[in-house]
Amino acid sequence: MNRQWKRGGMAVCLGMLLLLLASCGGGTSGATDGGSGEPTMRFIAPAADATVQGPNVTVELEVENWELVDAGSPMNDDEGHLHLFINVPASSIPTGEVIPSTDQYIHLGTAPYTSRELELEPGEYTITAVMGDSSHQALDTPVPQSITFTVE
Numbered sequence: 546m547n548r549q550w551k552r553g554g555m556a557v558c559l560g561m562l563l564l565l566l567a568s569c570g571g572g573t574s575g576a577t578d579g580g581s582g583e584p585t586m587r588f589i590a591p592a593a594d595a596t597v598q599g600p601n602v603t604v605e606l607e608v609e610n611w612e613l614v615d616a617g618s619p620m621n622d623d624e625g626h627l628h629l630f631i632n633v634p635a636s637s638i639p640t641g642e643v644i645p646s647t648d649q650y651i652h653l654g655t656a657p658y659t660s661r662e663l664e665l666e667p668g669e670y671t672i673t674a675v676m677g678d679s680s681h682q683a684l685d686t687p688v689p690q691s692i693t694f695t696v697e
C-alpha cells in the first residue's frame with residue numbers, strides 16, 4: 546500500500562508544481578502594457594554576430610518598462626537615456642559614476658532615444674548598452690546588454 550500511496554502523492558505534487566509554474570509564466574508574459582514588469586532592453590540591429598557594411602552602421606534597441614527622456618531632464622526614477630559603450634565593457638563605468646562623452650561612450654540623450662547611426666571602421670565590435678539617469682550616472686537597471694558584430 547505504501548508504494549501505491551507514494552506514487553499517487555508524487556503525481557499530486559508534480560501536478561501542483563506544474564500549476565505553479567504555469568501561473569508564474571502567465572504573470573510575466575503579459576508585460577506588453579508598458580507600465581508594470583521589469584525594465585529590459587535588447588538590441589534589434591545589427592543582428593548578433595552579423596557582418597554589416599560600413600562605415601555607417603545603424604544600431605537600434607528596444608527598451609521596455611522604462612521611460613526614455615532627454616539628458617538633463619528632471620531626475621525621476623525609472624527614467625533616463627541609453628549609452629552605447631563601443632568595445633568597452635559595462636564594468637568600465639561603475640554604477641553611479643558619470644559616463645564620459647567620448648568616441649567610446651555614445652549618449653543617446655536626444656531623440657531618437659533607441660537608435661544611432663555610427664561611423665565604424667572595418668573590424669569586430671562589441672557594443673554594450675548601459676542605461677544612465679538624466680545626469681549620465683550609470684545605472685544597473687535595466688541590465689546592460691551587449692552585441693557583437695563585424696563591420697566590413
Ligand SMILES: [Cu+2]
Nearest residue numbers: 652654677681
Ligand atoms: Cu548620458
